Amino acid sequence: MDSDDELEEIRRRKMQELQRSAGDEQAVEEQRRRAEMEKARKQQILRQILTPEARERLSRVRLVKPELADNVENQLIQLAGMGRVNRMIGDEEVREILDKLTATKRESKIEWRGK
Numbered sequence: 001m002d003s004d005d006e007l008e009e010i011r012r013r014k015m016q017e018l019q020r021s022a023g024d025e026q027a028v029e030e031q032r033r034r035a036e037m038e039k040a041r042k043q044q045i046l047r048q049i050l051t052p053e054a055r056e057r058l059s060r061v062r063l064v065k066p067e068l069a070d071n072v073e074n075q076l077i078q079l080a081g082m083g084r085v086n087r088m089i090g091d092e093e094v095r096e097i098l099d100k101l102t103a104t105k106r107e108s109k110i111e112w113r114g115k
Contacts, residue, residue, distance in 0.1 A: 042077060049080050053091035061098065072097055 046055060062069035072094070079085050 042073060045077050045080055046073060049076060049085050049089055050094070051088050051090045054089055054094040057091050057094050057098075068098070068101065071101065 046058075050058070058069050058072060061072075075097075076085070076089065
């Protein structure tokens with residue numbers, strides 16, 4: 001009888017482990033699904049407020065500096081949510097926004113010291 005109890009205990013533990021791993025997989029899947037929905041929502045808003053050229057510029061910026069592109073997109077979405085964007089934002093305006101955000105990082109002094 002002792003080996004039957006041990007076998008039952010092993011089965012019970014294995015079942016708990018399988019249930020735990022299935023729960024983790026479901027949580028990961030749910031998180032992935034939410035992220036995809038959020039991304040789709042952001043893209044829909046950006047299509048409404050940006051011209052195709054402006055969206056293309058942001059996608060090119062994303063290749064080099066993803067955090068900068070995210071920052072600009074989030075700011076534009078926030079402004080649109082507040083009702084402060086009442087027309088399409090063009091490529092030139094996106095360039096100006098990018099220039100303003102990167103201007104402080106580009107200011108650096110370089111000193112040449114002679115021999």
